[in-house]
Amino acid sequence: AQSVSQHNHHVILSEAASLELGCNYSYGGTVNLFWYVQYPGQHLQLLLKYFSGDPLVKGIKGFEAEFIKSKFSFNLRKPSVQWSDTAEYFCAAFSYSSASKIIFGSGTRLSIRP
Amino acid sequence: NAGVTQTPKFRILKIGQSMTLQCTQDMNHNYMYWYRQDPGMGLKLIYYSVGAGITDKGEVPNGYNVSRSTTEDFPLRLELAAPSQTSVYFCASILADEAFFGQGTRLTVV
Numbered sequence: 242a243q244s245v246s247q248h249n250h251h252v253i254l255s256e257a258a259s260l261e262l263g264c265n266y267s268y269g270g271t272v273n274l275f276w277y278v279q280y281p282g283q284h285l286q287l288l289l290k291y292f293s294g295d296p297l298v299k300g301i302k303g304f305e306a307e308f309i310k311s312k313f314s315f316n317l318r319k320p321s322v323q324w325s326d327t328a329e330y331f332c333a334a335f336s337y338s339s340a341s342k343i344i345f346g347s348g349t350r351l352s353i354r355p
Numbered sequence: 356n357a358g359v360t361q362t363p364k365f366r367i368l369k370i371g372q373s374m375t376l377q378c379t380q381d382m383n384h385n386y387m388y389w390y391r392q393d394p395g396m397g398l399k400l401i402y403y404s405v406g407a408g409i410t411d412k413g414e415v416p417n418g419y420n421v422s423r424s425t426t427e428d429f430p431l432r433l434e435l436a437a438p439s440q441t442s443v444y445f446c447a448s449i450l451a452d453e454a455f456f457g458q459g460t461r462l463t464v465v
Contacts, residue, residue: 284456285445342413343447345390346397347395348397348398
């Protein structure tokens with residue numbers, strides 16, 4: 242069965258610290274991967290996406306993610322976080338060849354100390 | 356181009372009442388989805404549709420129904436509301452390389 246796992250439920254960092262949030266997926270066939278951010282009280286916004294090509298994907302607000310096929314991973318990174326990055330982050334996977342369902346991870350809550 | 360539009364944004368229901376959450380997209384996407392989001396649980400797929408006239412169950416379909424008579428609309432129906440259906444509901448559509456989400460509907464069943 243398809244699944245997406247996020248290992249960190251709650252991450253607390255100080256401003257300027259580096260960030261890495263883990264995401265692993267279990268999907269058959271070609272998979273498309275996303276990271277979404279949800280600020281308090283708001284809907285999901287796309288941070289970045291991977292479909293093919295360069296496995297290092299750059300998104301908005303200084304975020305990037307690396308697709309490592311051998312590890313079934315798509316970790317999100319940011320070199321220096323800001324207080325405004327406080328939000329919940331969701332990894333998601335989609336495949337046209339696997340019942341066309343978008344499957345989300347359980348989310349990681351990121352808290353940044355000023 | 357409005358994207359994905361959900362209505363209403365907020366609703367309070369009494370136990371046993373019914374209601375329909377509306378979702379409309381103007382991007383001519385075939386793939387549409389309904390999710391519910393509960394604290395610490397991420398987004399769970401309720402139902403999805405790969406085109407007009409085609410719907411299928413997701414992870415948590417019990418207590419819900421959907422229809423897809425047109426490409427644009429994908430309403431979600433709650434027939435007998437229960438407190439366990441208190442949640443935030445998101446509709447989404449996808450085409451090729453991006454998924455678009457509605458603003459969400461916060462539903463409380465009391």
